[in-house]
Amino acid sequence: MTTRADDAPIADAASLGDLRALVNIELARAFSAEDASVAPLGRAIDYSLLAPGKRIRPVLALAAAEACGMAPAAVAKVGAAFELVHAYSLVHDDLPAMDDDDLRRGVPTSHKVYGEAVAVLVGDALQARAFELVATDDDVTPAARVDVVALLARAAGWRGMVGGQYLDIDESRTDHADLVALRDVHDRKTGALIAGAVEAGAIAAGVDAVQRAAFATFGRELGWLFQLVDDLLDATGSSDALGKTPGKDARDGKVTAVAAFGGVDALCAAVDEQLDRCLEAAGALPDDGGRLPAIARYVHGRDH
Amino acid sequence: MTTRADDAPIADAASLGDLRALVNIELARAFSAEDASVAPLGRAIDYSLLAPGKRIRPVLALAAAEACGMAPAAVAKVGAAFELVHAYSLVHDDLPAMDDDDLRRGVPTSHKVYGEAVAVLVGDALQARAFELVATDDDVTPAARVDVVALLARAAGWRGMVGGQYLDIDESRTDHADLVALRDVHDRKTGALIAGAVEAGAIAAGVDAVQRAAFATFGRELGWLFQLVDDLLDATGSSDALGKTPGKDARDGKVTAVAAFGGVDALCAAVDEQLDRCLEAAGALPDDGGRLPAIARYVHGRDH
Numbered sequence: 083m084t085t086r087a088d089d090a091p092i093a094d095a096a097s098l099g100d101l102r103a104l105v106n107i108e109l110a111r112a113f114s115a116e117d118a119s120v121a122p123l124g125r126a127i128d129y130s131l132l133a134p135g136k137r138i139r140p141v142l143a144l145a146a147a148e149a150c151g152m153a154p155a156a157v158a159k160v161g162a163a164f165e166l167v168h169a170y171s172l173v174h175d176d177l178p179a180m181d182d183d184d185l186r187r188g189v190p191t192s193h194k195v196y197g198e199a200v201a202v203l204v205g206d207a208l209q210a211r212a213f214e215l216v217a218t219d220d221d222v223t224p225a226a227r228v229d230v231v232a233l234l235a236r237a238a239g240w241r242g243m244v245g246g247q248y249l250d251i252d253e254s255r256t257d258h259a260d261l262v263a264l265r266d267v268h269d270r271k272t273g274a275l276i277a278g279a280v281e282a283g284a285i286a287a288g289v290d291a292v293q294r295a296a297f298a299t300f301g302r303e304l305g306w307l308f309q310l311v312d313d314l315l316d317a318t319g320s321s322d323a324l325g326k327t328p329g330k331d332a333r334d335g336k337v338t339a340v341a342a343f344g345g346v347d348a349l350c351a352a353v354d355e356q357l358d359r360c361l362e363a364a365g366a367l368p369d370d371g372g373r374l375p376a377i378a379r380y381v382h383g384r385d386h
Numbered sequence: 387m388t389t390r391a392d393d394a395p396i397a398d399a400a401s402l403g404d405l406r407a408l409v410n411i412e413l414a415r416a417f418s419a420e421d422a423s424v425a426p427l428g429r430a431i432d433y434s435l436l437a438p439g440k441r442i443r444p445v446l447a448l449a450a451a452e453a454c455g456m457a458p459a460a461v462a463k464v465g466a467a468f469e470l471v472h473a474y475s476l477v478h479d480d481l482p483a484m485d486d487d488d489l490r491r492g493v494p495t496s497h498k499v500y501g502e503a504v505a506v507l508v509g510d511a512l513q514a515r516a517f518e519l520v521a522t523d524d525d526v527t528p529a530a531r532v533d534v535v536a537l538l539a540r541a542a543g544w545r546g547m548v549g550g551q552y553l554d555i556d557e558s559r560t561d562h563a564d565l566v567a568l569r570d571v572h573d574r575k576t577g578a579l580i581a582g583a584v585e586a587g588a589i590a591a592g593v594d595a596v597q598r599a600a601f602a603t604f605g606r607e608l609g610w611l612f613q614l615v616d617d618l619l620d621a622t623g624s625s626d627a628l629g630k631t632p633g634k635d636a637r638d639g640k641v642t643a644v645a646a647f648g649g650v651d652a653l654c655a656a657v658d659e660q661l662d663r664c665l666e667a668a669g670a671l672p673d674d675g676g677r678l679p680a681i682a683r684y685v686h687g688r689d690h
Binding site for chain 1: 417421423424426427428431474478481483484501502503504506507509510511513514515517518520521522527528529531532533535536538539540542543544545546548549551552553555570574
């Protein structure tokens with residue numbers, strides 16, 4: 083895989099820093115403890131929510147809104163909602179009954195620190211608050227807020243993220259190297275929320291149905307790029323780069339792109355091709371997608 | 387406790403049957419499986435969601451809308467959303483790491499049938515779909531839907547139902563017989579969703595802020611009545627009436643109203659007084675609350 087340094091500037095942490103800063107302010111506020119009796123629960127939630135992360139989902143929502151001419155700050159709550167859902171999914175996926183992970187983003191997982199019962203509640207509370215943030219984003223029209231709530235719920239729910247996790251832990255499945263099955267699981271588990279974040283930013287900015295579909299297409303291509311890169315890092319990367327144990331997915335017998343594509347080299351080529359699809363899809367967006375193509379390059383090039 | 391048969395007709399199952407039927411149709415539709423790969427997850431969700439129940443929360447939402455002159459069918463999705471959140475809370479509360487219950491509504495709990503991992507996902511999916519139902523209730527204005535989403539999220543979230551469950555499982559607490567602490571836990575864990583259902587029905591019907599507050603007051607009084615009766619049944623009732631093991635809460639060292647009020651007789655008197663508060667609050671509602679006072683009598687008189 084080339085680094086594409088010759089092609090166009092790769093967005094680095096600094097060039098997205100303004101969007102991340104807007105998001106981090108919302109995240110820090112989401113469970114601030116004016117309510118003394120549940121303040122300890124708020125701190126347990128903050129432990130997972132405020133752990134350092136790339137905030138890729140909310141940054142995508144803000145960048146999509148910006149490409150439509152809306153100030154990113156106006157959709158900060160909408161963006162933050164996608165991070166809350168992502169954070170809840172990590173806390174629940176890490177549970178002993180699920181993936182049983184002790185380490186996440188380089189620190190002990192919620193259930194290791196607070197116990198399983200609190201970790202279940204942390205995830206449940208994060209999900210509820212996500213929808214509250216969307217519903218109370220006063221800079222967005224009520225009609226658009228309703229559309230974003232429906233979109234987030236679909237992306238997160240039984241046909242989306244939760245459905246993907248269900249398929250991922252289904253030990254009766256034998257199609258681990260089948261590309262169609264792999265993409266079905268990943269489109270639900272990871273892709274739906276990434277694509278949803280892009281589309282939500284555009285909805286919040288008040289785009290029409292045609293533009294909304296174009297953002298959705300870009301989002302789906304980016305979600306697949308994201309997952310291919312993640313699987314590549316799982317096969318080749320270090321624990322530091324991933325923030326989790328490399329090779330674990332493959333050892334757990336889970337669907338992986340390396341197996342589906344027939345090796346690391348073939349997967350590298352697929353990752354490059356997938357970036358091209360993202361950039362092509364961005365061409366159909368207002369303002370050529372604004373900062374979205376740069377984010378696609380950032381996803382493509384991260385840590386390798 | 388008197389039966390109050392001399393006072394006014396008590397709503398029985400039949401007189402609320404039309405509202406329950408509207409709700410049950412929405413519940414049966416919520417996870418219908420046009421999506422083959424996640425159909426098994428839909429069936430696991432239906433196992434918990436469609437188990438026989440009183441549907442008290444959605445019935446309250448529909449009755450509140452009806453009292454405001456809106457057709458109950460128009461808020462069926464809003465009502466069903468509260469049942470989905472209630473159902474998710476039961477599935478997660480029953481988990482081994484939480485209350486570790488094997489029996490719910492007379493049948494084995496979700497985690498006993500499908501395993502812990504699927505039970506976590508069942509609850510997660512129920513919560514997401516609840517918000518999707520509210521957001522897609524086309525008979526309700528977008529502005530009202532946004533308000534209901536925010537209300538449901540607050541009622542279900544870290545300061546509401548999840549916060550109450552957090553306080554309930556906190557073994558470091560020593561205020562089990564303290565009435566203020568008891569009501570704080572119960573108002574969050576149970577009251578918020580019951581009061582929220584009443585208020586949501588009124589919001590969906592488009593009431594003004596003054597009427598909204600009156601419905602919220604009635605809902606809070608009813609939520610407390612509901613919990614006092616539940617604690618009374620826990621102390622005196624049978625497994626059949628409760629659908630769960632009686633006396634378990636007290637044996638688990640949890641906050642109970644019997645201890646806080648100083649015995650069963652004192653609690654019986656408190657239950658009667660609380661019904662009077664509900665009926666008084668209903669007097670401030672449009673159409674004297676329609677069927678809401680009858681529902682309060684039904685909650686007061688159920689199974690005893």
